[in-house]
Amino acid sequence: MSGKIVSIHSFRGGTGKSNITANMATYIASKGNRVGVIDTDIQSPGIHVIFGFDESSIHESLNDYLWGRCAVKDIAYDVTDNVGIKNGELYFIPSSMKLGEIARILREGYDAELLNAGLKKVMDIFDMDYLFIDTHPGLNEETLISAAISDVFIIVLRPDNQDYQGTSISLEVARRIGITCTSLLINKIPGSYDPVEVRARIEEAYGCEVIGVIPLSEDLVETGSREVFILKHPGHSFSDAIREISENIMRN
Ligand SMILES: Nc1ncnc2c1ncn2[C@@H]1O[C@H](COP(=O)(O)OP(=O)(O)O)[C@@H](O)[C@H]1O
Numbered sequence: 057m058s059g060k061i062v063s064i065h066s067f068r069g070g071t072g073k074s075n076i077t078a079n080m081a082t083y084i085a086s087k088g089n090r091v092g093v094i095d096t097d098i099q100s101p102g103i104h105v106i107f108g109f110d111e112s113s114i115h116e117s118l119n120d121y122l123w124g125r126c127a128v129k130d131i132a133y134d135v136t137d138n139v140g141i142k143n144g145e146l147y148f149i150p151s152s153m154k155l156g157e158i159a160r161i162l163r164e165g166y167d168a169e170l171l172n173a174g175l176k177k178v179m180d181i182f183d184m185d186y187l188f189i190d191t192h193p194g195l196n197e198e199t200l201i202s203a204a205i206s207d208v209f210i211i212v213l214r215p216d217n218q219d220y221q222g223t224s225i226s227l228e229v230a231r232r233i234g235i236t237c238t239s240l241l242i243n244k245i246p247g248s249y250d251p252v253e254v255r256a257r258i259e260e261a262y263g264c265e266v267i268g269v270i271p272l273s274e275d276l277v278e279t280g281s282r283e284v285f286i287l288k289h290p291g292h293s294f295s296d297a298i299r300e301i302s303e304n305i306m307r308n
């Protein structure tokens with residue numbers, strides 16, 4: 057396996073993980089790469105909406121694979137045409153949207169080692185250059201186990217004191233289990249803040265690289281996660297930030 061695994065994590069929910077993941081993955085695919093995106097937020101899946109992937113098109117999901125009901129090759133869906141990119145290939149691995157199946161995960165958890173084995177296998181089968189993992193917020197064993205096999209571990213935070221405290225905890229845990237590829241990504245920076253100053257202050261406070269800063273955007277909220285924003289609004293400041301971070305990931 058030669059592809060890169062990029063995990064997108066946050067201590068708290070609503071930081072923008074799913075929108076950031078969908079936009080970065082689409083951008084990197086559009087540059088001619090084979091990219092996968094997996095929704096491991098099994099308790100509260102959502103990123104399928106951004107790809108315009110109707111829940112009725114989910115025949116077999118990550119849940120089925122984790123319960124041994126199907127092979128991992130059966131849960132990757134080609135969404136290149138749904139999303140509408142001309143170059144590259146974009147694959148999406150959904151979690152189930154069925155209430156009973158979400159409830160079963162809440163009750164029983166899942167085997168994170170089996171998930172990791174599946175990630176590696178699916179990258180091989182589809183010859184992926186990158187696999188993005190959209191994780192469930194907060195610290196749980198499953199997220200940490202998949203973080204351990206990631207080449208890039210990104211923690212998304214907002215300029216908010218609740219996120220600041222939570223991020224310290226996530227970072228500390230990541231350090232303790234030996235994850236050395238962590239970067240911070242600051243999202244939803246209000247227009248009145250100086251992004252250069254926010255970046256410098258956070259790098260100093262956490263002793264960790266900030267891979268990018270993304271402005272708060274009313275335009276993004278207005279699209280209501282119905283589309284991959286960068287494709288429709290390539291000249292927007294949100295899209296500029298996504299491109300810069302993605303280029304950084306492709307370089308390293
Ligand atoms: N830079 C941004 N500016 C404004 N709103 C944003 C930004 N990034 C994300 N959002 C909004 O925040 C909400 C949560 O985003 P989402 O990607 O679902 O986060 P998560 O996956 O972390 O829960 C969505 O309504 C989304 O439109």
Ligand SMILES: [Mg+2]
Pocket residue numbers: 073074075097102103190
């Ligand atoms: Mg999400």
